[in-house]
Amino acid sequence: MKPGVKKSLEAIVSPENFSDQLIDLVSYSSDATSRRHRPEAAVWVTDADQVADVLAFCNRERIPVTARGAGTSLAGLSVPVRGGLVMDLCRMNRIVDICIEDRVAVVQPGVVYADLEKALAPHGFFFPPDPASGSVATIGGNVATNAGGMKGAKYGVTKDYVLGLEVVLADGRKVKTGSRCMKSSSGFDLTRLFVGSEGLLGVITEIILKINPRPRHTGTVRAAFDSLASAGQAVSRIMRSGIIPSVLEIIDRNTLIAINQNTDLRLPEAAAILLAEADGFTQEETNAQLEQIIAIFKENHASEVRMAKGPEEAEALWLARKSAGGVLFRLNIALEVEDLAVPLSKVAEALEFISDLAEKYRLRIPTVGHAGDGNLHPGISYDPNDREEVNRVRMAAEELMTKVTELGGTLTGEHGIGLTKAPFMPLEHDDVSLEIMRGLKNYFDPNDILNPGKMGL
Amino acid sequence: MKPGVKKSLEAIVSPENFSDQLIDLVSYSSDATSRRHRPEAAVWVTDADQVADVLAFCNRERIPVTARGAGTSLAGLSVPVRGGLVMDLCRMNRIVDICIEDRVAVVQPGVVYADLEKALAPHGFFFPPDPASGSVATIGGNVATNAGGMKGAKYGVTKDYVLGLEVVLADGRKVKTGSRCMKSSSGFDLTRLFVGSEGLLGVITEIILKINPRPRHTGTVRAAFDSLASAGQAVSRIMRSGIIPSVLEIIDRNTLIAINQNTDLRLPEAAAILLAEADGFTQEETNAQLEQIIAIFKENHASEVRMAKGPEEAEALWLARKSAGGVLFRLNIALEVEDLAVPLSKVAEALEFISDLAEKYRLRIPTVGHAGDGNLHPGISYDPNDREEVNRVRMAAEELMTKVTELGGTLTGEHGIGLTKAPFMPLEHDDVSLEIMRGLKNYFDPNDILNPGKMGL
Numbered sequence: 001m002k003p004g005v006k007k008s009l010e011a012i013v014s015p016e017n018f019s020d021q022l023i024d025l026v027s028y029s030s031d032a033t034s035r036r037h038r039p040e041a042a043v044w045v046t047d048a049d050q051v052a053d054v055l056a057f058c059n060r061e062r063i064p065v066t067a068r069g070a071g072t073s074l075a076g077l078s079v080p081v082r083g084g085l086v087m088d089l090c091r092m093n094r095i096v097d098i099c100i101e102d103r104v105a106v107v108q109p110g111v112v113y114a115d116l117e118k119a120l121a122p123h124g125f126f127f128p129p130d131p132a133s134g135s136v137a138t139i140g141g142n143v144a145t146n147a148g149g150m151k152g153a154k155y156g157v158t159k160d161y162v163l164g165l166e167v168v169l170a171d172g173r174k175v176k177t178g179s180r181c182m183k184s185s186s187g188f189d190l191t192r193l194f195v196g197s198e199g200l201l202g203v204i205t206e207i208i209l210k211i212n213p214r215p216r217h218t219g220t221v222r223a224a225f226d227s228l229a230s231a232g233q234a235v236s237r238i239m240r241s242g243i244i245p246s247v248l249e250i251i252d253r254n255t256l257i258a259i260n261q262n263t264d265l266r267l268p269e270a271a272a273i274l275l276a277e278a279d280g281f282t283q284e285e286t287n288a289q290l291e292q293i294i295a296i297f298k299e300n301h302a303s304e305v306r307m308a309k310g311p312e313e314a315e316a317l318w319l320a321r322k323s324a325g326g327v328l329f330r331l332n333i334a335l336e337v338e339d340l341a342v343p344l345s346k347v348a349e350a351l352e353f354i355s356d357l358a359e360k361y362r363l364r365i366p367t368v369g370h371a372g373d374g375n376l377h378p379g380i381s382y383d384p385n386d387r388e389e390v391n392r393v394r395m396a397a398e399e400l401m402t403k404v405t406e407l408g409g410t411l412t413g414e415h416g417i418g419l420t421k422a423p424f425m426p427l428e429h430d431d432v433s434l435e436i437m438r439g440l441k442n443y444f445d446p447n448d449i450l451n452p453g454k455m456g457l
Numbered sequence: 458m459k460p461g462v463k464k465s466l467e468a469i470v471s472p473e474n475f476s477d478q479l480i481d482l483v484s485y486s487s488d489a490t491s492r493r494h495r496p497e498a499a500v501w502v503t504d505a506d507q508v509a510d511v512l513a514f515c516n517r518e519r520i521p522v523t524a525r526g527a528g529t530s531l532a533g534l535s536v537p538v539r540g541g542l543v544m545d546l547c548r549m550n551r552i553v554d555i556c557i558e559d560r561v562a563v564v565q566p567g568v569v570y571a572d573l574e575k576a577l578a579p580h581g582f583f584f585p586p587d588p589a590s591g592s593v594a595t596i597g598g599n600v601a602t603n604a605g606g607m608k609g610a611k612y613g614v615t616k617d618y619v620l621g622l623e624v625v626l627a628d629g630r631k632v633k634t635g636s637r638c639m640k641s642s643s644g645f646d647l648t649r650l651f652v653g654s655e656g657l658l659g660v661i662t663e664i665i666l667k668i669n670p671r672p673r674h675t676g677t678v679r680a681a682f683d684s685l686a687s688a689g690q691a692v693s694r695i696m697r698s699g700i701i702p703s704v705l706e707i708i709d710r711n712t713l714i715a716i717n718q719n720t721d722l723r724l725p726e727a728a729a730i731l732l733a734e735a736d737g738f739t740q741e742e743t744n745a746q747l748e749q750i751i752a753i754f755k756e757n758h759a760s761e762v763r764m765a766k767g768p769e770e771a772e773a774l775w776l777a778r779k780s781a782g783g784v785l786f787r788l789n790i791a792l793e794v795e796d797l798a799v800p801l802s803k804v805a806e807a808l809e810f811i812s813d814l815a816e817k818y819r820l821r822i823p824t825v826g827h828a829g830d831g832n833l834h835p836g837i838s839y840d841p842n843d844r845e846e847v848n849r850v851r852m853a854a855e856e857l858m859t860k861v862t863e864l865g866g867t868l869t870g871e872h873g874i875g876l877t878k879a880p881f882m883p884l885e886h887d888d889v890s891l892e893i894m895r896g897l898k899n900y901f902d903p904n905d906i907l908n909p910g911k912m913g914l
Contacts, residue, residue: 101800101801156613160617173889179866181865184870185602185605185869187885188654188898189653216699239560242738244669280737280738284742341641343559343638344639410643417643425643430632436647
């Protein structure tokens with residue numbers, strides 16, 4: 001990085017908030033994927049004005065800028081693949097306002113999901129989209145990725161809760177979109193265009209979120225299945241039965257074994273288990289839904305059906321599910337966590353395809369997923385030093401994405417495209433779609449400085 | 458219209474689906490507003506290929522095209538203000554697929570909301586965003602307007618249910634966005650960009666909708682209030698209480714008088730009544746919520762609180778609410794139906810401001826609204842032949858919109874900008890927002906043929 005550039009950036013953020021030290025650059029070269037590329041410098045910004053000044057400067061100098069939060073991306077969203085500057089937003093971590101009267105929370109992008117949850121809890125409210133990485137992931141990253149979580153089937157995903165944004169554009173101009181209103185049909189929906197745009201169209205500096213009253217009663221049930229097909233069939237039947245469980249998760253045998261090795265939950269090591277949660281304003285509502293779920297489990301040959309005995313056991317089950325990714329990461333030399341969604345009727349077929357794929361390519365592919373919205377996470381385990389195996393992983397991933405799009409599915413339910421899915425964009429999106437996306441990128445960021453090299457655009 | 462143009466359009470849609478007869482042109486010169494402008498011709502299209510051919514031709518010839526459904530817009534969205542061609546999509550009224558397994562319905566844009574409801578009912582499913590005009594309004598129009606309805610507070614609005622679209626662009630190219638998946642984070646969210654774009658960015662030719670299981674139990678309660686402030690306060694308290702009613706409507710005295718004149722419901726002619734509905738999977742859930750609502754009504758000095766005696770009485774109340782607009786239209790020489798939303802905490806203040814405004818400008822402004830999401834519909838009644846009164850209406854509308862944006866509100870909760878709100882766009886949106894919207898319009902429609910002259914762009 002040229003000395004003049006360093007000086008200018010230091011003048012904007014102050015010297016202590018700028019770094020070109022190797023240790024920082026190595027830290028910022030990756031995220032939760034195995035992809036890496038070293039940036040030339042990093043800045044820690046503390047307010048929207050600094051973001052604006054940094055972007056205006058980098059736009060003039062044609063320096064790539066990759067904004068990042070906690071770096072928990074599983075698709076390479078925060079890897080600065082064209083070098084340049086990493087802009088860390090984690091210090092913009094102020095909860096600006098919690099206004100229960102308006103049913104909104106206003107946060108800076110660096111606020112960690114769990115911290116917002118903690119702040120909302122005393123009010124009896126919550127922010128439903130709960131990524132498994134919620135204890136560290138930032139809301140800004142969730143918005144940029146349109147993150148999902150376990151409660152998607154009933155409560156939707158991040159985009160369903162973002163009412164308004166403050167965004168800094170590539171040239172440093174600030175724009176406010178949306179409002180604190182629950183509804184609006186005023187002009188083009190710029191808010192939604194920025195949500196899920198992976199830092200390619202602007203840098204988000206403030207977020208207005210709709211929040212929900214927390215259900216007063218929840219109950220959890222689990223069931224084991226001897227075949228993936230039966231588990232998939234049970235999911236389909238539940239989703240057609242007239243209720244929407246607040247959570248409906250699937251965990252396959254490979255993952256169950258891994259969880260059992262790392263916890264004392266002693267889950268049945270069946271072909272798959274389903275974990276379901278129902279919630280309501282009354283205990284009766286919760287129970288009635290759980291009874292229906294249990295009946296469907298039994299009709300679909302569940303070999304073991306068990307209600308969680310109390311909140312502690314339920315909490316332990318959800319913790320096990322949420323930590324499944326981490327457990328698998330630790331147990332494997334390398335793990336490529338896939339993220340796909342299919343129409344609900346195709347969940348069983350997708351699960352069986354993944355199982356066959358593992359056999360075909362001699363790979364272990366433990367799979368978990370948000371079954372209630374057709375969102376699956378196969379994790380392909382491999383040894384990165386075994387070139388032949390790496391090649392099999394590559395072929396399996398490509399075959400999987402091809403199949404997913406043939407099933408009418410999507411390349412990513414909640415992790416985004418980033419680097420890992422970029423080559424597959426034409427499998428899902430037609431030429432005109434891709435051309436429009438490129439046109440939008442070019443309109444918002446003509447010099448291609450914002451997180452360049454991502455999304456296959 | 459030049460003879461060559463007529464011939465070319467007839468060749469695309471067939472001569473019987475083209476008209477330049479005065480009676481048709483007059484019909485197509487307006488919508489549910491008092492705005493009018495006569496088009497030069499109209500076509501009835503029957504499939505996406507025809508839409509594509511018509512647009513490609515009109516784009517080459519620089520002929521404005523205003524796509525329309527049932528023409529129920531209350532903001533002038535379907536008035537062909539620059540003349541040219543009206544493209545009527547009502548004959549594209551096929552329900553392409555209802556797939557309960559996938560939790561989706563696929564429809565052409567001309568499908569009437571009520572027809573979709575009828576088709577979904579036997580499956581125990583419904584499409585929640587229910588505009589008051591649902592018995593005639595088309596789904597295509599609902600999507601183009603991001604229509605709301607009475608169930609917004611709990612179930613959201615149209616944009617929350619559109620999973621994917623087929624859209625024909627200004628130059629005739631077709632594009633598919635989204636999928637039948639419940640979730641996706643794949644590329645920029647083009648679906649959401651088209652939703653609510655009022656026909657300015659493309660013409661929607663197919664829609665994939667998420668549908669919901671219909672709640673098994675509902676209950677309705679109404680309460681009368683002696684002051685708007687108390688009613689507003691009750692709304693705020695309910696929305697903070699930990700429940701979300703499936704409906705929470707406000708009807709003011711002027712509207713109550715009008716409803717009583719036209720029905721035998723004998724509603725109390727108080728300052729305002731609130732109508733609330735709660736729903737659930739069990740009767741207990743519904744009742745518990747209603748009890749809480751009733752308690753809050755009473756704490757806020759409701760002068761009369763009554764549960765609907767059964768589904769018939771509840772149905773009558775909702776019908777009265779839904780027909781309020783029609784009743785007011787019939788009773789008044791002219792009615793300007795406003796549509797605004799404010800943050801929930803400002804509902805009481807907005808209601809009192811409207812009441813004061815009526816007094817100040819010596820106007821009758823009956824007001825109804827979806828109070829649970831802060832969305833109010835003051836209807837300004839006037840005599841269009843009284844120029845002095847028309848002038849007072851104009852001044853009152855402008856003062857109202859100024860106040861709304863000062864309260865952090867939005868110009869439109871669910872009707873769109875169209876013609877009536879176009880002059881007020883700068884009150885809500887900053888210069889950069891407006892520039893981005895103009896840039897998007899120009900990118901998608903460089904010759905400005907798609908519903909030109911709308912949205913203040």
